[in-house]
Amino acid sequence: MVNEVILDDFSLKVTDFEEGVSTNSSEKKAKTIRFDFEVRGGNEYHDVTVHLYKNTFDVKIPELDLSFRGTINNYSTSRTDFTDENSSSLFSLELIEIG
Structure with a gap:
């Protein structure tokens, strides 16, 4: 089970990890x-969205x-208003290998 994905030096605690080939x-x-x-x-x-940009x-x-150079292929979030610091959202992110 994968619990962590690191994008550059930015660590994310993850769930529902899947690998594939495209x-x-x-x-x-x-x-x-x-x-x-x-x-x-x-x-x-x-902090998260600035990094994802x-x-x-x-x-x-x-x-x-496992390590590779990857780019965002698809992403979504369950919420669009993040002004309330007590709110939370589930992000889904798909990365594809480049190079």
């Missing part, structure tokens, strides 16, 4: 990962001894 923009087979993680409102939301990351999954 075709990237270069028409080559590429690793994909999909996972969920919870984000609280306020500063945590700001980078779009492309050095991806590390310590439990699988």
Whole structure:
């Protein structure tokens, strides 16, 4: 079971982790990962979304001894208003290997 995904140096505690293979923009087979993680409102939301705006990351999954360069292929969130610091949202993120 995977509990942590690291994007550059930004660690996320994750649930529902899945691995797969897809075709990237270069028409080559590429690793994909999909996972969920919870984000609280306020500063945590700001920190996470600012990091995700980078779009492309050095991806590390310590439990699988796996690393690759990946970009966001798909994402969603269960909430759009994060002004309340006591609120939380479930983010779903899919990354695909590039290069």
